[in-house]
Amino acid sequence: MTVTDADAMHGVDVLFDTTVEAGDGWTGELPAGSRLRIVDLCGNQAVDTLFFDAHDYTNRYSAVDTVREQGAAYLTTGSVLRSVDLDPLATIVADTCGRHDTLGGACAQESNVVRYGRHTRHQHACRTTFVRQAMAWGRGLEKRDLTHNVNFFMNVPLTRDGGLTFEDGVSAPGKYVELRADRDLLVLVSNCPQLNNPCNGYNPTPVQLTGWRT
Amino acid sequence: MTATDVRYTHEIAAGAAWTVRLGRHRSLRLTCLDDGANASVLMFAAADPLERLNVPDTLKAQMSACVRPPMVLMSDMGRALASVTGSSLDWHDAVTGHSTDALVEARFGPSSYAADRNGWRRSARAGLLDELWKHGLGKRDLHATVNLFSKVVPGGDERGSLAFEPGHAATGDWVELRAEQDLLVVLSTAPHPMDPTPVWAPARLRADVAAVPAPGADDASRRFRAESGRALAETERSLA
Numbered sequence: 001m002t003v004t005d006a007d008a009m010h011g012v013d014v015l016f017d018t019t020v021e022a023g024d025g026w027t028g029e030l031p032a033g034s035r036l037r038i039v040d041l042c043g044n045q046a047v048d049t050l051f052f053d054a055h056d057y058t059n060r061y062s063a064v065d066t067v068r069e070q071g072a073a074y075l076t077t078g079s080v081l082r083s084v085d086l087d088p089l090a091t092i093v094a095d096t097c098g099r100h101d102t103l104g105g106a107c108a109q110e111s112n113v114v115r116y117g118r119h120t121r122h123q124h125a126c127r128t129t130f131v132r133q134a135m136a137w138g139r140g141l142e143k144r145d146l147t148h149n150v151n152f153f154m155n156v157p158l159t160r161d162g163g164l165t166f167e168d169g170v171s172a173p174g175k176y177v178e179l180r181a182d183r184d185l186l187v188l189v190s191n192c193p194q195l196n197n198p199c200n201g202y203n204p205t206p207v208q209l210t211g212w213r214t
Numbered sequence: 215m216t217a218t219d220v221r222y223t224h225e226i227a228a229g230a231a232w233t234v235r236l237g238r239h240r241s242l243r244l245t246c247l248d249d250g251a252n253a254s255v256l257m258f259a260a261a262d263p264l265e266r267l268n269v270p271d272t273l274k275a276q277m278s279a280c281v282r283p284p285m286v287l288m289s290d291m292g293r294a295l296a297s298v299t300g301s302s303l304d305w306h307d308a309v310t311g312h313s314t315d316a317l318v319e320a321r322f323g324p325s326s327y328a329a330d331r332n333g334w335r336r337s338a339r340a341g342l343l344d345e346l347w348k349h350g351l352g353k354r355d356l357h358a359t360v361n362l363f364s365k366v367v368p369g370g371d372e373r374g375s376l377a378f379e380p381g382h383a384a385t386g387d388w389v390e391l392r393a394e395q396d397l398l399v400v401l402s403t404a405p406h407p408m409d410p411t412p413v414w415a416p417a418r419l420r421a422d423v424a425a426v427p428a429p430g431a432d433d434a435s436r437r438f439r440a441e442s443g444r445a446l447a448e449t450e451r452s453l454a
C-alpha cells in the first residue's frame with residue numbers, strides 16, 4: 001500500500017489501490033476533494049490520463065486551456081488541470097518527478113504508422129487502451145470524447161526556436177505525482193505500451209494508482 | 215505563390231466565424247487585411263468528421279512546437295488533412311487554445327448585439343460552436359486549434375513558460391493550406407486569448423480558394439520529414 005509510504009493512514013478512507021500493468025488501463029471515479037497518487041514503480045513510465053467532470057462528460061480536460069491559463073507548457077505541483085469550460089478539474093498537490101507533459105498526446109496505432117512505419121500498425125497503443133476503457137465504461141462515451149491527454153512522467157521539452165522532442169524521462173523508480181480532485185471526476189488511464197521511443201525507457205512497466213479520501 | 219487558379223474569394227469579417235468546405239487539392243490562402251490578425255482553426259475530414267485534426271500528433275511527428283511551412287496537418291487517424299504550402303510567417307501557434315466568452319468578458323466587459331450591433335464581441339469558442347452545430351457537431355468535437363498568424367514562444371526554462379509575441383502578423387501577411395482530402399475547415403477571427411492589446415481589435419482576413427496540383431514526389435511537404443511523407447502516403451493510399 002503506497003499511501004503508507006508517506007501518509008499516516010489514520011482517518012484515511014482508501015477508495016482504490018491498484019497496480020496497472022504495462023499496456024493495461026484503468027477507469028474510475030474520484031469524488032471532489034479526494035486524492036489520486038500515481039507511482040512510477042520502475043521508472044520512466046508514461047501514464048496517459050484523461051479527466052472528465054463526472055456529471056457532464058462534455059466538460060472534459062483541455063490540455064491547451066490548461067497550458068495557456070498557467071502560462072507554461074509543463075505540469076508540476078500547483079498546476080491546475082482545467083476543462084474546456086476553464087473549470088478546475090484537479091490540482092497537482094505533490095510531485096517528486098518535477099515535470100509532466102500534456103502537449104504530446106497519446107500514442108495510437110495510426111500515428112505509430114506515421115512516426116515509425118507501417119510495421120507498427122498492429123502494435124498496442126494508448127488510444128486502443130482508451131477505446132477499450134471507454135467501451136467498457138459505456139455511459140455514452142464515444143471516440144469524440146477521447147481528447148488531448150496528460151502524459152504523467154513524460155518529458156517533452158519545447159525550445160525557443162520552435163522545436164519539440166520526446167526526451168528520456170526525468171522520472172525514476174518510486175517517483176510519484178499526487179492530484180486533488182476539484183470536482184467529482186471520471187478518470188481514464190492508459191499505462192503506455194509504446195516501444196518505439198524513449199517515453200517508457202523502451203521497456204513499459206507497471207504503475208500504482210491509489211485513491212483516498214482524507 | 216502556388217494559388218494561381220483562384221476559384222473564389224471571400225472576406226471574413228473581423229471577430230467572426232466561418233466554415234469552408236475545401237475539396238481535395240484545393241488551396242485556402244488566408245491574407246491579413248488588418249494588423250494583429252488571428253484565425254483559430256478546427257479541421258475535420260468531410261467524409262467522416264469523427265476524423266479530425268490532432269495537434270499533438272501533428273507536432274510530435276514533425277518535432278515542432280508550432281505550425282509552419284512545409285508541415286503536414288495530421289488527423290487523429292494518421293492521415294494528412296492539409297499541408298502548409300507557404301506562409302510569410304514562420305510561426306503559427308497551436309498549443310494555447312482559443313478565446314472563450316468568459317475570457318473575453320473578463321478582459322473587455324459585457325457585450326451584446328443590442329449594445330454593439332455587429333461589433334458584438336463574440337469569442338472564438340462561441341463562433342466555432344455556432345459553426346460546428348450547423349454540421350451536427352458540438353462541444354465534444356472541439357480540439358486544439360491552430361491559431362494562424364499568432365506566435366506564442368516557449369521560454370526554454372524549467373516550467374516551459376509561454377509568452378505571446380505582439381505584432382507578429384501585419385497587414386499583408388498570409389498562409390496557404392492545401393487540402394489533401396475533402397475537408398471541413400471551421401475558423402474564428404476573434405483575437406488570440408493571450409493577445410495583450412488593451413482594446414478589442416479583431417482583424418479581417420481574405421480567403422482565396424484555388425485549384426492546385428496534387429503533391430508530386432518532390433513536394434516540399436512530402437520531403438519535409440519521413441513522418442510528413444508517410445502521413446501524405448496514408449491519405450493517398452486510403453483514397454487510391
Ligand SMILES: [Zn+2]
Pocket residue numbers: 046048106107108125126127192193194
Ligand atoms: Zn502511449
